[in-house]
Amino acid sequence: MRVVTLKINGQEMSGRDDxxxxxxxxxxxxxxxxxxxxxGISEWGGCRLCLVEIEGSAKLSxxxxxxxxxxxxxxxxxxxxxxxxKTIVEMLFTEGNHVCSVCVSNNNCELQDMSSDLKxxxxxLPYRYPLRTVDASHDLFIFDANRCILCTRCVRxxxxxxxxxxxxxxxxxxxxxxxxxxxxPWGESTSCTSCGKCVEACPTGAIFEKGxxxxxxxxxxxxxxxxxxxxxxxx
Amino acid sequence: xxxxxxxxxxxxxxxxxxxxxxxxIVAAVMRKHGxxxxxxxxxxxxxxxxxxYLDDTALAFVAHSLxxxxxxxxxxxxxxSHFRLKPQGKHNCVICMGTACYIKGSARLxxxxxQKYGLKVGDTTRDNxxxxxxxxxxxxxxxxxxxxxxxxxLGNLASPLVESQLDNWLAESQQNEPKLP
Amino acid sequence: xxxxxxxxxxxxxxxxxxxxxxxxxxWQAQYQHRVFVCMGTACQSVQSGxxxxxxxxEIKSKARENECLVSPGGCQxxxxxxxxxxxxxxxxxxxxxxxxxxxxxxxxxxGKPVGRLLCDNKSDFFTMQxxxxxxxxxxxxxxxxxxxxxxxxxxxxxxxxxxxxxxxVVQELQKSGLRGRGGAGYPTGLKWSTVAKTRAEQRYVxxxxxxxxxxxxxxxxxxxxxxxxVLEGMAIAAxxxxxxxxxxxxxxxxxxxVERVTKAIRNAEKHGLLGNKIGSMSFDFQVEIRxxxxxxVCGEETALxxxxxxxxxxxxxxxxxxxxxxxxxxPTLINNVETFANVVPxxxxxxxxxxxxxxxxxxxxKTFALSGSIxxxxxxxxxxxxxxxxxxxxxxxxxxxxxKFKAVQTGGPAGGCIPEEHxxxxxxxxxxxxxxxxxxxxxxxxxxDSSCMVDVAKFFMQFCAAESCGKCVPCRVGTxxxxxxxxxxxxxxxxxxxxxxxxxxxxxxxFTSLCGLGQGAPNPVLSTLRFFKGEYxxxxxxxxxxxxxxxxVGQDIRRPTCAL
Ligand SMILES: Cc1cc2nc3c(=O)[nH]c(=O)nc-3n(C[C@H](O)[C@H](O)[C@H](O)COP(=O)(O)O)c2cc1C
Ligand code: SF4
Ligand code: FES
Ligand code: FES
Numbered sequence: 001m002r003v004v005t006l007k008i009n010g011q012e013m014s015g016r017d018d019x020x021x022x023x024x025x026x027x028x029x030x031x032x033x034x035x036x037x038x039x040g041i042s043e044w045g046g047c048r049l050c051l052v053e054i055e056g057s058a059k060l061s062x063x064x065x066x067x068x069x070x071x072x073x074x075x076x077x078x079x080x081x082x083x084x085x086k087t088i089v090e091m092l093f094t095e096g097n098h099v100c101s102v103c104v105s106n107n108n109c110e111l112q113d114m115s116s117d118l119k120x121x122x123x124x125l126p127y128r129y130p131l132r133t134v135d136a137s138h139d140l141f142i143f144d145a146n147r148c149i150l151c152t153r154c155v156r157x158x159x160x161x162x163x164x165x166x167x168x169x170x171x172x173x174x175x176x177x178x179x180x181x182x183x184x185p186w187g188e189s190t191s192c193t194s195c196g197k198c199v200e201a202c203p204t205g206a207i208f209e210k211g212x213x214x215x216x217x218x219x220x221x222x223x224x225x226x227x228x229x230x231x232x233x234x235x
Numbered sequence: 236x237x238x239x240x241x242x243x244x245x246x247x248x249x250x251x252x253x254x255x256x257x258x259x260i261v262a263a264v265m266r267k268h269g270x271x272x273x274x275x276x277x278x279x280x281x282x283x284x285x286x287x288y289l290d291d292t293a294l295a296f297v298a299h300s301l302x303x304x305x306x307x308x309x310x311x312x313x314x315x316s317h318f319r320l321k322p323q324g325k326h327n328c329v330i331c332m333g334t335a336c337y338i339k340g341s342a343r344l345x346x347x348x349x350q351k352y353g354l355k356v357g358d359t360t361r362d363n364x365x366x367x368x369x370x371x372x373x374x375x376x377x378x379x380x381x382x383x384x385x386x387x388x389l390g391n392l393a394s395p396l397v398e399s400q401l402d403n404w405l406a407e408s409q410q411n412e413p414k415l416p
Numbered sequence: 417x418x419x420x421x422x423x424x425x426x427x428x429x430x431x432x433x434x435x436x437x438x439x440x441x442x443w444q445a446q447y448q449h450r451v452f453v454c455m456g457t458a459c460q461s462v463q464s465g466x467x468x469x470x471x472x473x474e475i476k477s478k479a480r481e482n483e484c485l486v487s488p489g490g491c492q493x494x495x496x497x498x499x500x501x502x503x504x505x506x507x508x509x510x511x512x513x514x515x516x517x518x519x520x521x522x523x524x525x526x527g528k529p530v531g532r533l534l535c536d537n538k539s540d541f542f543t544m545q546x547x548x549x550x551x552x553x554x555x556x557x558x559x560x561x562x563x564x565x566x567x568x569x570x571x572x573x574x575x576x577x578x579x580x581x582x583x584x585v586v587q588e589l590q591k592s593g594l595r596g597r598g599g600a601g602y603p604t605g606l607k608w609s610t611v612a613k614t615r616a617e618q619r620y621v622x623x624x625x626x627x628x629x630x631x632x633x634x635x636x637x638x639x640x641x642x643x644x645x646v647l648e649g650m651a652i653a654a655x656x657x658x659x660x661x662x663x664x665x666x667x668x669x670x671x672x673x674v675e676r677v678t679k680a681i682r683n684a685e686k687h688g689l690l691g692n693k694i695g696s697m698s699f700d701f702q703v704e705i706r707x708x709x710x711x712x713v714c715g716e717e718t719a720l721x722x723x724x725x726x727x728x729x730x731x732x733x734x735x736x737x738x739x740x741x742x743x744x745x746x747p748t749l750i751n752n753v754e755t756f757a758n759v760v761p762x763x764x765x766x767x768x769x770x771x772x773x774x775x776x777x778x779x780x781x782k783t784f785a786l787s788g789s790i791x792x793x794x795x796x797x798x799x800x801x802x803x804x805x806x807x808x809x810x811x812x813x814x815x816x817x818x819x820k821f822k823a824v825q826t827g828g829p830a831g832g833c834i835p836e837e838h839x840x841x842x843x844x845x846x847x848x849x850x851x852x853x854x855x856x857x858x859x860x861x862x863x864x865d866s867s868c869m870v871d872v873a874k875f876f877m878q879f880c881a882a883e884s885c886g887k888c889v890p891c892r893v894g895t896x897x898x899x900x901x902x903x904x905x906x907x908x909x910x911x912x913x914x915x916x917x918x919x920x921x922x923x924x925x926x927f928t929s930l931c932g933l934g935q936g937a938p939n940p941v942l943s944t945l946r947f948f949k950g951e952y953x954x955x956x957x958x959x960x961x962x963x964x965x966x967x968x969v970g971q972d973i974r975r976p977t978c979a980l
Contacts, residue, residue: 045733046887048928060927065733087924091893124917125897150886165304169886170313172711172728174896176886181305182291191305273726280668280707307727314728314885315709317668334631334825334861335787337875371712371879374633374670376787376859377458377495377794386671388461390498 006072021063040224097146104217105205137187147206154198324366333372341380426688428696440566452489464499470518490641511535572763585656591767593779598752601845614747619659628712629828632859634783639673643680649756667708712883731931775801778844788861805839819864827854830936832943868965869948874902880937891934894925908974
């Protein structure tokens with residue numbers, strides 16, 4: 001491991017070469033939008049919101065999975081990036097069925113926050129209105145597929161932090177869907193330990209506690225960082 | 236026995252779901268690959284070629300044997316379009332929808348099959364005689380449009396040729412039907 | 417019935433190899449007449465297997481087994497005239513051979529050829545090609561290691577092992593200028609040197625035989641006809657980069673190729689040309705075959721690696737590149753089938769000689785699968801730098817049935833459609849890229865005036881949407897949206913505003929997707945918009961389809977019509 005110096009948005013800084021751009025930027029109070037990234041679990045690189053420009057490269061790079069290197073010159077904000085990010089969030093809104101006013105996570109939703117941060121005032125892409133279901137078979141929790149953005153945070157948290165691997169994505173492409181075990185009702189899952197980590201990890205109102213009314217679900221996944229650190233300490 | 240305790244007992248062969256001798260073929264494939272998690276796809280191939288499709292029992296057996304989470308096995312089985320989770324017809328007809336075949340009218344072949352037999356891609360006839368599938372290029376573009384009928388590649392397909400093949404299969408089932416006295 | 421000579425010995429030095437070759441040649445020479453029947457997928461689909469049996473039975477019934485040998489052979493290239501039978505000593509090729517022709521063909525072996533079956537093998541289709549990868553075309557029993565050795569097979573491997581250091585092999589590859597044949601054209605020697613330089617206990621070599629491009633079958637043909645050559649190329653690569661384990665990842669849709677490669681691995685192992693202590697040297701290389709399961713994205717190298725590891729074919733962000741961290745985290749060399757097949761002539765003939773073919777930046781030859789609306793569909797191999805016009809009108813014989821050429825599609829779902837006015841462009845990595853297309857793996861689909869370019873764009877978009885792995889948002893959702901928009905245009909429901917939206921989605925998906933599938937998915941739309949915008953406008957503004965695909969010519973595409 002080495003310490004490298006780099007420039008993000010014109011600001012000189014240093015970081016370790018095993019760190020990614022996202023974390024080095026955050027340490028220096030530069031916020032890059034993210035959705036699929038969650039501290040304490042592995043990186044995924046799927047939402048593409050954290051894309052940044054790196055000087056000398058024609059391609060955009062996902063900050064959450066790109067390691068910093070000596071002399072790197074990064075730009076996290078531009079009109080082009082803003083446009084791309086907006087369209088991607090629009091895509092997420094049109095892919096599922098998101099009705100914020102009735103959602104348990106209204107005002108506590110990362111997707112909602114993202115759209116206000118990016119100043120999205122209307123959706124210009126056509127809604128796809130997919131047919132999706134709500135699984136309320138679990139004693140404690142509910143999974144509403146209409147609000148799922150397929151970020152796989154629950155899949156990773158369940159596999160990596162809890163070790164149960166109850167969740168996974170079935171199918172592919174636009175047909176992808178979150179399933180538990182062999183696509184059984186969640187309540188019949190033999191692997192689920194009812195630990196509730198997926199509830200905290202889910203950025204929207206897709207996985208939530210039973211009995212919560214609109215706007216009542218508040219999530220906090222900070223404990224994952226401690227879990228990960230303690231695990232690393234042990235090994 | 237619960238999933239968890241079974242999976243936890245490393246290196247103990249999981250009991251096959253039934254007495255069916257064919258499970259030994261599947262078990263042999265897993266053994267050949269050292270029952271490693273990386274054997275998953277090869278194992279699913281062997282289940283499908285032995286039993287024709289992958290049902291929940293088979294998926295659970297493979298998951299427990301290779302010590303892979305159920306949802307992960309399900310994810311893999313549904314990610315790859317080659318794997319089928321439902322029983323297939325006795326025969327199968329695969330129409331190529333690759334570029335060369337499309338340019339040469341394979342979409343019209345499918346349209347025609349839909350009109351005449353009421354079958355869409357992925358469907359099986361009600362008498363289970365045949366299933367209709369599509370493929371992405373069979374590597375036989377030189378003789379496009381191409382298809383596979385029960386494993387045999389046929390080229391330069393035209394509707395009459397396809398229909399005569401399908402009609403044969405249907406007629407076969409009517410012959411086998413027990414005649415009313 | 418299979419008449420073949422089988423040797424049963426270990427080959428451990430170039431001398432022994434030469435002996436085996438000489439013996440096999442002598443054995444072949446005792447037959448006055450040799451006949452080869454193509455056993456490729458296209459020929460087999462029209463019963464070339466039965467033709468082979470019929471010819472062999474005919475020889476038996478005439479008691480001429482001692483002078484005539486009928487063997488299964490490889491693809492002749494002109495698959496449209498299948499089944500093909502060739503008689504090398506008479507320099508003849510018979511086409512569309514029926515079972516009932518067997519007697520006549522055998523009778524004609526010494527005398528006058530069977531005129532009505534003759535295929536003109538002096539036509540441009542045959543003479544304008546330059547066969548390096550497919551040089552024994554048709555005249556090699558694909559399943560016989562003896563035949564392959566007699567034709568010079570495995571001498572490159574033993575030469576590399578005895579005369580070259582691993583570094584020298586890498587240098588030779590760099591000198592040859594060979595670029596990857598799997599699509600992007602990355603310099604092969606450079607990739608090899610990265611793998612060789614990365615420190616690790618274990619390295620892997622993977623042959624990418626996923627060939628998912630719809631409308632491409634070169635890799636299938638090379639694997640079916642030259643399984644030993646591909647394995648030889650892989651072994652040379654393994655020696656050069658220091659790998660002891662290799663995988664051939666073949667799509668399950670190619671059962672014949674799977675069978676041939678599986679047998680070839682076993683056969684080469686039996687003779688000490690794969691496995692432990694190859695050529696009695698301290699060089700081990702085990703090869704295993706892995707089957708795909710129907711996912712185009714598994715052709716992408718990181719997805720392919722996840723698939724070999726037993727998981728879903730989900731691509732991972734690069735860097736790290738597989739050359740540094742690939743299969744099970746180890747440095748992994750991954751090359752296309754044809755790239756490996758090219759290694760053999762480079763080592764046996766020398767890099768200088770190889771580099772004389774092609775253009776300054778695109779060296780060597782490339783195989784193409786010509787198909788669509790063209791006279792001579794089939795497999796061809798030409799030097800890079802050949803013009804598209806020569807390819808389509810001379811070699812391909814032009815567009816049949818009085819139709820007019822409209823466009824040629826190269827590069828598969830990430831490629832583009834090139835119109836008439838650019839036909840003088842040459843086939844090389846850079847030129848195709850400038851035209852908004854892509855070399856890809858070598859599919860070349862010719863379209864005539866009966867193809868609607870909006871419909872073609874929709875076809876490719878549907879392909880990409882169905883094959884998107886779903887990991888990243890722009891590709892997963894973007895391709896679905898783009899497909900819907902194109903669908904509305906072909907139904908006359910599109911608007912000019914939506915066309916603008918389609919263009920901007922193309923830009924987003926191209927630049928924000930994680931892997932090459934999403935990054936390339938907009939290309940067919942962009943290239944048809946660039947060269948055939950008029951057709952889009954005809955659909956949107958005029959509500960007509962000039963090619964008569966979305967509705968018969970002159971009819972309003974908005975009205976529901978009975979297509980048949
Ligand atoms: C979506 C996608 C599909 C691909 N399919 C193939 C394929 O079928 N065969 C292949 O050799 N390369 C394919 N590639 C390219 C590979 O990722 C890789 O670049 C190639 O195998 C490297 O070999 P080469 O250097 O010999 O070309 C594909 C790439 C992408 C992005
Ligand atoms: S671009 Fe498409 S295929 Fe590639 S990772 Fe993203 S969703 Fe998967
Ligand atoms: S946060 Fe980096 S891709 Fe989602
Ligand atoms: S496109 Fe149908 S066989 Fe290739």
